[in-house]
Amino acid sequence: xxxxxxxxxxxxxxxxxxxxxxxxxxxxxxAITAGTVVAVHLYQARAWWQGPRAPFRFENDWTYALNIDKxxxxxxxxxxxxxxxxxxxxxxxxxSTSIYYGSVMGLAYQLYVEVEDGFHQDYGFSPGDxxxxxxxxxIPLAQERFPVLKxxxxxxxxxxxxxxxxxxxxxxxxxFIDDYQGQTYFITMNPHFLMGDHPPSWxxxxxxxxxxxxxxxxxxxEARRRLYIFALDYNLSRIExxxxxxxxxxxxxDHFHLPAPGVVLDGSVVxxxxxx
Amino acid sequence: xxxxxxxxxxFIAALPAPAGGTRAPLDSSAHRYEGLFFEFRVVPxxxxxxxxxxxxxxxxxxxxxxxxxxCVVSLLFATGSRVVEPSGTRPVNGEFGFGGAxxxxxxxxxxxxxxxxxxxxxxxxxxxxxxxxxxxxxxGVHAGAGVGWEPTDFFRSKLxxxxxxxxxxxxIRASGGVFEPFTLNSLGxxxxxxxxxxxxx
Numbered sequence: 001x002x003x004x005x006x007x008x009x010x011x012x013x014x015x016x017x018x019x020x021x022x023x024x025x026x027x028x029x030x031a032i033t034a035g036t037v038v039a040v041h042l043y044q045a046r047a048w049w050q051g052p053r054a055p056f057r058f059e060n061d062w063t064y065a066l067n068i069d070k071x072x073x074x075x076x077x078x079x080x081x082x083x084x085x086x087x088x089x090x091x092x093x094x095x096s097t098s099i100y101y102g103s104v105m106g107l108a109y110q111l112y113v114e115v116e117d118g119f120h121q122d123y124g125f126s127p128g129d130x131x132x133x134x135x136x137x138x139i140p141l142a143q144e145r146f147p148v149l150k151x152x153x154x155x156x157x158x159x160x161x162x163x164x165x166x167x168x169x170x171x172x173x174x175x176f177i178d179d180y181q182g183q184t185y186f187i188t189m190n191p192h193f194l195m196g197d198h199p200p201s202w203x204x205x206x207x208x209x210x211x212x213x214x215x216x217x218x219x220x221x222e223a224r225r226r227l228y229i230f231a232l233d234y235n236l237s238r239i240e241x242x243x244x245x246x247x248x249x250x251x252x253x254d255h256f257h258l259p260a261p262g263v264v265l266d267g268s269v270v271x272x273x274x275x276x
Numbered sequence: 277x278x279x280x281x282x283x284x285x286x287f288i289a290a291l292p293a294p295a296g297g298t299r300a301p302l303d304s305s306a307h308r309y310e311g312l313f314f315e316f317r318v319v320p321x322x323x324x325x326x327x328x329x330x331x332x333x334x335x336x337x338x339x340x341x342x343x344x345x346x347c348v349v350s351l352l353f354a355t356g357s358r359v360v361e362p363s364g365t366r367p368v369n370g371e372f373g374f375g376g377a378x379x380x381x382x383x384x385x386x387x388x389x390x391x392x393x394x395x396x397x398x399x400x401x402x403x404x405x406x407x408x409x410x411x412x413x414x415x416g417v418h419a420g421a422g423v424g425w426e427p428t429d430f431f432r433s434k435l436x437x438x439x440x441x442x443x444x445x446x447x448i449r450a451s452g453g454v455f456e457p458f459t460l461n462s463l464g465x466x467x468x469x470x471x472x473x474x475x476x477x
Binding site for chain 2: 054055056057058059060062094096097099100101102104107116124126127128130131133134137138141142145234
């Protein structure tokens with residue numbers, strides 16, 4: 001996904017709405033998308049769907065992984081919508097068309113995964129996951145409708161948990177995407193829009209703040225808990241550069257929370273982290 | 277579910293009003309209302325029927341598409357809970373988690389007023405499952421009516437009553453007993469809000 005984002009992202013916001021579809025790029029991206037969907041399906045079939053199939057059913061799992069899973073679904077739909085949107089933008093579709101169908105395709109893919117879950121005995125179609133998918137896919141549309149919302153982003157950071165590393169050492173084929181204890185989801189904000197037309201010059205334009213949520217000890221019903229994180233963040237897209245490659249790279253990196261100083265609230269304990 | 281409700285309300289509350297606060301007088305041009313939207317709905321439900329006391333609460337969220345100002349289609353995912361009291365006609369009782377998905381079509385007359393009545397009909401698939409993972413699959417039909425309010429271009433709200441008839445015919449996990457299909461008849465009051473991006477391809 002990273003490579004695909006880098007490949008197609010423009011590194012800057014909207015373009016004019018004049019449509020100039022490039023058939024070669026559409027064909028190329030269509031082939032890449034189809035190949036990627038098949039590859040991801042095969043990966044997921046191996047990682048998640050090897051258990052017995054069952055009649056389709058809906059099953060609530062709101063409390064699973066202390067909601068980190070739900071944040072992951074929202075983030076996944078958000079990133080996929082951006083990816084499809086950037087792809088269509090690169091192929092020459094108008095900006096509004098790209099945003100619109102980017103969200104539609106991002107949501108469609110996420111729901112396809114959920115439907116497949118519905119046929120497996122270990123999972124079931126989770127309405128909560130679907131709720132999160134819908135919210136994640138709606139965010140790019142809301143940001144387009146209300147540009148002030150572009151000052152907010154969903155971001156993700158990951159550092160493998162001890163449990164996950166131990167499982168790998170033990171020969172487990174566990175997927176890192178299920179390592180909820182290693183994941184942190186952030187809502188980040190560019191604070192400059194709150195400071196009027198002339199923000200203080202000593203605050204770099206690329207500096208932001210983020211509020212994050214993580215979970216620990218999920219395997220222990222007594223000790224499982226949420227962590228709340230308040231950390232600095234980077235809005236690299238706001239760094240001015242003439243390099244298209246750098247702009248694309250910054251756009252991709254802005255989907256992730258990169259290590260920065262922060263404060264972690266772990267139960268009643270407040271911890272200062274130079275890097276989170 | 278509470279977290280989802282809170283997140284949704286925060287999301288809606290965070291939406292700033294467009295320049296001018298509210299829209300200019302309604303534009304009846306059809307294209308203005310076409311396109312994708314997202315609807316969130318809460319429905320406290322009560323079972324209707326002789327000597328039966330049941331209740332439930334569901335929240336629905338999903339995308340929809342407005343073909344015109346008069347006709348919209350929605351795909352709504354449902355989550356919630358349902359308490360089924362013992363009954364001579366029911367093979368189940370206790371508290372169940374409720375999940376489902378429903379395809380719904382809504383019609384509103386093309387009046388120029390921001391307040392318009394609506395009626396809706398739909399069909400869906402549903403499951404009720406208890407904490408032990410035992411439950412039932414079923415399907416059902418839906419009907420609703422009420423009043424819609426469109427204060428701005430990007431926001432719609434509806435207040436109405438809903439009737440759902442759900443037939444559960446398939447055990448999700450065998451209970452070991454003799455299973456007989458059963459029907460739930462639910463009446464509910466619905467309150468919904470919709471976000472309309474207003475972005476057309």
